[in-house]
């Protein structure tokens with residue numbers, strides 16, 4: 442029997458293990474120097490001014506919505522093709538989620554539909570948008586920024602799939618996902634299936650000092666010791682809880698793992714490109730397989746390699762019987778019972794529902810071997826050509 446092949450998995454090497462063990466033997470298990478170092482290196486990697494490391498990306502999303510001031514009743518436009526956390530962060534703050542359909546080829550929030558949604562309501566109806574660089578395909582945030590500026594909206598970029606991705610803006614400049622130039626806050630996850638693994642872990646990046654301060658403040662209970670903002674000062678020990686915050690901190694040994702993983706992020710990205718190209722090559726001329734969209738002016742980070750096929754359930758079951766754990770990303774959020782309770786219905790968003798009926802994520806991770814990929818390709822072809 443061959444070893445089952447998952448759709449994604451972490452890669453941990455000796456350097457990673459050494460980094461974690463060294464931190465375990467140091468004076469700090471949490472709130473030590475590794476967190477700051479991880480934040481600085483990650484900010485540099487994505488090209489942002491500030492980065493705030495937290496215990497997972499869901500917390501980072503919640504902090505982002507909190508820092509941007511989402512309040513009960515605030516309406517926010519969200520893509521339905523994402524993991525639940527991208528929308529839930531708005532609900533945590535009491536905000537209302539309005540889903541906007543996706544583009545049939547990129548699977549990103551459709552800017553035409555976004556415009557329609559905005560034009561069909563009085564100005565001021567919506568406060569912001571949450572978009573996702575789905576599968577690793579980066580949004581053209583310059584274009585989104587223009588639309589959002591017209592309507593006074595903020596942008597949360599959920600870039601959990603896209604560390605290292607970029608698009609080229611109208612000045613011909615490379616804009617990396619999470620660099621803070623167009624989005625207000627960007628979010629990354631370090632869950633083991635993502636590009637960089639820390640076990641659980643997440644990051645928020647921004648270029649705005651005020652937002653940076655708030656992200657840090659709410660990460661640690663809303664407590665401050667900063668003398669310049671205290672309402673009084675009883676002495677050296679004195680601190681104040683000025684807002685209702687959380688404990689969303691990451692540990693130092695996780696940050697040490699993150700730094701070590703970040704050191705080889707680029708080689709992981711390169712390997713993902715190779716795998717994507719090999720799948721493209723194998724499936725390009727098969728009529729019943731739709732391969733991911735590629736463009737010259739974007740760099741796709743390929744967290745996922747998603748194909749569409751006529752009989753998705755059939756292919757899913759066939760691959761699983763053969764030890765290939767392909768996955769479906771995602772069940773559209775507006776179809777979740779929880780979001781149906783908020784008034785959403787099947788049929789509301791035809792493009793994303795059609796995508797969901799046909800999509801399948803094939804194994805995509807840097808340590809996938811050539812032999813394993815050949816086997817996946819052969820099994821997919823065997824089913825499709827049956």
Ligand SMILES: *Cc1c(COP(=O)(O)O)cnc(C)c1O
Nearest residue numbers: 497498499524526601630631632
């Ligand atoms: C993984 C993921 C999250 C949540 O990340 P956690 O670190 O598990 O909380 C949020 N959004 C997207 C798009 C994701 O892929």
